[in-house]
Structures are given as C-alpha cells and as structure tokens.
Amino acid sequence: EAGVAQSPRYKIIEKRQSVAFWCNPISGHATLYWYQQILGQGPKLLIQFQNNGVVDDSQLPKDRFSAERLKGVDSTLKIQPAKLEDSAVYLCASSLDPRAYNEQFFGPGTRLTVL
Amino acid sequence: AQSVTQLDSHVSVSEGTPVLLRCNYSSSYSPSLFWYVQHPNKGLQLLLKYTSAATLVKGINGFEAEFKKSETSFHLTKPSAHMSDAAEYFCVVSPDSGGYQKVTFGTGTKLQVIP
Numbered sequence: 001e002a003g004v005a006q007s008p009r010y011k012i013i014e015k016r017q018s019v020a021f022w023c024n025p026i027s028g029h030a031t032l033y034w035y036q037q038i039l040g041q042g043p044k045l046l047i048q049f050q051n052n053g054v055v056d057d058s059q060l061p062k063d064r065f066s067a068e069r070l071k072g073v074d075s076t077l078k079i080q081p082a083k084l085e086d087s088a089v090y091l092c093a094s095s096l097d098p099r100a101y102n103e104q105f106f107g108p109g110t111r112l113t114v115l
Numbered sequence: 116a117q118s119v120t121q122l123d124s125h126v127s128v129s130e131g132t133p134v135l136l137r138c139n140y141s142s143s144y145s146p147s148l149f150w151y152v153q154h155p156n157k158g159l160q161l162l163l164k165y166t167s168a169a170t171l172v173k174g175i176n177g178f179e180a181e182f183k184k185s186e187t188s189f190h191l192t193k194p195s196a197h198m199s200d201a202a203e204y205f206c207v208v209s210p211d212s213g214g215y216q217k218v219t220f221g222t223g224t225k226l227q228v229i230p
Contacts, residue, residue: 031215031216040222041222042205042223043159043205045218048215055215093159095216099216100146100147100166100209100210100216101147101166101209101211103164106151108156108157108158109158
C-alpha cells in the first residue's frame with residue numbers, strides 16, 4: 001500500500017514570496033490533515049478536510065494561508081506572502097475517516113525555509 | 116478542551132536499559148491516546164494506541180503503554196533500549212466527542228540511546 005506522498009521535500013524562499021505544497025493521501029482515506037511543525041515543537045493542526053469539505057480550519061492563518069482539496073483526493077496548501085515565522089516542516093496526514101480512534105498516516109513532510 | 120503534557124523534553128538512556136517516556140493528558144471526553152515516533156528526516160509513525168479497550172497497550176518494536184485514568188497518564192515504556200530507538204516521541208490525545216477527530220500533540224520527547 002502506497003503511503004502519503006508530499007512534494008516538494010524542501011523549499012527555500014524569501015519573505016513575501018509565495019509557495020505551494022502538494023499532498024496525495026492514501027487511496028480511500030476520506031480525511032486529510034495539514035500540520036505545521038516548528039522546530040522543537042509538536043505538530044499543530046492547520047486544517048482538516050473530510051472529503052472535499054473543510055471541517056476545521058480554526059488555526060489556519062487565513063490572511064496568508066489557503067488550502068484546497070477540490071476532488072476529495074489530493075490537496076494543496078499555499079502561503080502568500082510568506083513570513084520568516086512560517087519556516088517549519090509542513091506535514092500532511094490522512095485517515096480512513098474522522099473518528100477519534102483512527103490512526104493518522106503521515107507523509108515525509110516539506111521543510112520550508114523563509115529567508 | 117484537551118491538552119497533553121510530555122514531562123521530559125529529553126531522555127537519555129544506555130543501550131539495554133529500560134525506557135520511560137511520560138505523558139499526562141486532560142480531556143473533556145473519553146479519550147483515545149496515541150504514541151507516535153519520528154525518526155530524523157522521516158514521517159511520523161504510529162507506535163501504539165489506546166481506544167477504551169485494554170488499559171495496557173502493546174505496540175511495535177517492544178513498546179507498551181498503560182492508560183491510567185485516575186492519574187490521567189499514558190506513559191510509554193520499553194524494557195530494553197536499542198540504538199534504533201533514538202528518535203522523537205509524541206503523545207497525542209483525541210477526545211471522542213462524537214464529532215470529528217480533533218487531536219492535540221504533545222511537545223515531544225527526544226530519546227537518546229547511549230551505546
């Protein structure tokens with residue numbers, strides 16, 4: 001079974017530039033998550049999709065971050081414009097459905113450096 | 116509301132000695148609890164999970180954890196550390212509110228194994 005795919009793995013940009021990350025979840029997984037993991041901290045949920053609908057984006061900085069999952073499969077996360085404090089690893093995860101006891105499967109992450 | 120406290124940011128053990136990584140949680144609903152491991156430059160991987168069945172949970176690679184409701188704890192243990200166990204470990208709480216999964220990660224414990 002193929003895992004969660006993410007690209008790119010690394011990205012370096014200057015502040016005020018824009019950047020986009022892509023995620024392809026495990027086939028058949030209805031729930032998709034984007035996390036931000038700042039160095040030395042645990043992952044923080046940015047947005048959660050159930051199929052192609054957003055169920056939680058309470059911690060997404062909506063003035064600069066956006067995400068979509070148009071066909072209920074793969075997803076993109078965009079930052080525009082980037083700030084220095086956006087330097088982090090962006091993790092995508094998926095689960096079969098959103099019930100509390102379900103395991104999340106994580107991709108390898110995209111390491112973003114904002115200069 | 117929910118929260119997770121990992122009591123140690125760093126733990127250092129000698130190879131072959133026991134491992135104890137401590138986690139305390141709070142949750143307004145009956146929780147599911149998880150331990151994930153993150154090796155350098157790799158994605159998060161599930162070690163084990165508690166979902167209101169047996170309170171002693173066995174996971175991969177010889178790890179186990181015990182759910183203690185009275186102490187609101189879910190400590191991770193392993194009888195004998197191996198060099199390959201060196202990684203960062205995250206405790207995660209997921210309250211079963213009947214709605215969508217809303218996980219909270221702890222800040223992580225970095226395990227160092229000394230040969």
